[in-house]
Amino acid sequence: MSKIHRIFGALALLALSLLIACTTTVAVAPPPTPGAGAGGAVSPSEAGPSPTPLPTRTQFAPGTLVIYHAQTGDTLPAIAAHFNTTEAEIRAANPDLPRRITTFPPGYRLQVPIYYKPFWSTPFHILPDPLFVNGPAEDDFDLEAFVARHGGWLKNHEEYAAGATRSGADIIAYIARYYSISPRLLLALLEYQAGALSQPTLPEEKARYPLGYADPAHRGLFLQLSYAANLLNDGYYRWRMGLLNLYELRDGTEARPDPWLNAATAALQAYFAQMLPADAWREAISPQGFYRTYVALFGDPWQNPPPPHIPGGLEQPPLRLPFPDGHIWSFTGGPHTAWGTLQPFAALDFAPRSGVGGCFPSNDWAVAVADGLVVRSENATVVLDLDMDGNEHTGWTIFYFHLATQDRVPMGALLxxxxxxxxxxxxxxxxxxxxxxxxxxxxxxxxxxxGPLAFNLEGWVARAIDDVAYHGLLQRGSRIVRACECGSPETQIQAGSGR
Structure with a gap:
């Protein structure tokens, strides 16, 4: 064989090898099953689970098809972002996918083309998603009784916060309620970082900043925990939206979330990356870190975990605009934070038409966007429960904020x-x-x-612009209304007319 034939033969073999590598489906081991922990509340000082061997990820050839089983709340754009691929490529590899997909059924098997990026973090799963949010899994949890059973400093803690003198348990309940984060998660965090349930007194160096965020604007338990909840939600919902792709550690190094992570684990990894030195971060996200503390307090979260809280194919029920038919209001705020300062960008703002700028008393009414039961009415807030079971943790709820105290609908009202x-x-x-x-x-x-489950109010569908808070639009058919605080005629919408 001539030299040139040998060269072409080698090139052909190389091309065939690359083709096989790029089209072969690789079955990737699932995340490790965390060690089993004792049920019930036990002292965090007791022995936790032994270290669990972690699988290692290989470097995949570009476009290698890997198996991914959808987790609760997964959407197509987010999965594509996690694996550094595109929605079109995932659809090409899974031709049976329906044209419209909101959320995937948990466990749904997908072939996903992966494009490897270096510096993946550990694939160890810390906490299931239903135990991150303040949802159905929290219905049977008695926060005050749990805190009272432990001898830590949290039991006797009091401070003035959010307009009242509050106990430690009340502070956690408040943060859990407004940020919609599991109170058990917040308790475990306080125990892991500040010994809140096991240490009888708060160490002097932690008295002002129990969670270690040494900012004078965040002194005290309430503001420290608010800061933590803000970061946790930011990580959780950025993962949900496919926007979390890098952790910047405090030693200047970087790490990337493993593509197979769930949202709660990604949120905890992101939180500890911002709160702890790099070595402490690696320990916190390992089986011997925060997970060990959670197991000691509440048992192994992966043994008989709660059912998925976000079903496949979730759809928003029909909603009307939040002001009366025939009235014209301005669309003043596109997608922005629901509570806090970061993600989730779950809220929209509307303002009544007026010739007066700034803050002024208004006789206009905000109205119910659907039939529902008022399950919360406090502090400029109303929560409307659409399934009317009286439980804010379950089903669809609508959160209203900035409502005047005067004439605000009372709790228990059926609308x-x-x-x-x-x-x-x-x-x-x-x-x-x-x-x-x-x-x-x-x-x-x-x-x-x-996104896939965008706000839809009488056919007006919300869109974000460049993922910037408050920048957004509402679109109905060919008409587009851009958000602006200016209240100009271009921002105005009439309820009940489609105009």
């Missing part, structure tokens, strides 16, 4: 779509003008205002 809920105002926090803020939750999870 029909279009019934008054309250007057728009500036009450409840920072605000540049009289308006209402509205967001959705399903089984305790905030639903982003844009």
């Amino acid at each position: 029909k779509a279009g019934d008054p809920v309250g007057h728009p105002s500036c009450e409840g926090g920072r605000s540049t003008g009289t308006h209402i803020h509205i967001a959705r939750k399903y089984n305790g999870e905030w639903i982003p205002a844009f």
Whole structure:
């Protein structure tokens, strides 16, 4: 054989090898099953699970098809982002996928083309998603009794926060309620970082900053825990939206989330990356870190875990605009945070038409977007429970904020779509003008205002612009209304008319 034939033969063999590598489906081992822990509340100092051997990820040839089983709340755009691929490539590898997909059924088997990026973090799964949110899994949890049974400093802690003197348990309940994060998760975090349930006194160096965020604007338990909840939600919902792809560690190094992670684990990895030195981060996200503390307090979360809280094919029920038929309001805020300052961008803002700028008393009414039962009415807030079971943790709920105290609908009121809920105002926090803020939750999870399950109000569908808070639009047919605080005619929508 001539030299040139040998060269072409070698090139052909190389091309064939690459073709096989790029089209072969690789079955990747599932995440390790965390060690079993004792049930019930035990002292965190007791022995936890032994270290679990972790699988290692190989470097995949570009476009290698790997097996992925959908996890609760997964969407096609997010899966594509996690594996550094595209929705089109996933559809090509899975031709039976329906044209419209909101959320995947948990366990749904997909072939996903993967494009490897270096520096993946551990694939160890810390916590199931239903135990991250303040959802159905929290129904049987008695927070006050749990804190009272432990001898840590949290039991006797009090401080003035959110307009009242609050106990440690009350602070956790407040943060859990408004951020919609599991109170058990918050307790485990306080125990892991500050010994809240096991140490009788808070060490002097942690008295001002129990979670270690040494910022004078965040002194005390309430503000420290608010900061933590804000970061946790940001990580959780950025993973949900496919926006979390890098952890910047405090030693200047970087790590990437393993593509097979679930949202709760990614959120905890992101949180500890910002709160702890790099070595402490690696320990915190290992079987011997935060997971060990959670097991000691509540048992192994992976043994008989709660059922998935986000079903496959989730759809928003029909919702009307949150102001009366025939009335014209301005669309003043595109997708932005539901509560806090970061993700999830689950809320929209509307303001009544007025010749007065800034904050002013309004006689206009915000109205119920659907039939429902009022399960919370406090602090400029109303929560409307659409399945009317009286439980904010279950089913679809609508969160209203910046409602005036005067005439605000009381808890327990049964409303029909279009019934008054309250007057728009500036009450409840920072605000540049009289308006209402509205967001959705399903089984305790905030639903982003844009994306596969976008807000749809009388056919007006929300879109984000460049993933920037408050930048967004509503579209109905060919008409597009862009959000602006200016209240110009271009931002105005009339309820009940489609205009």
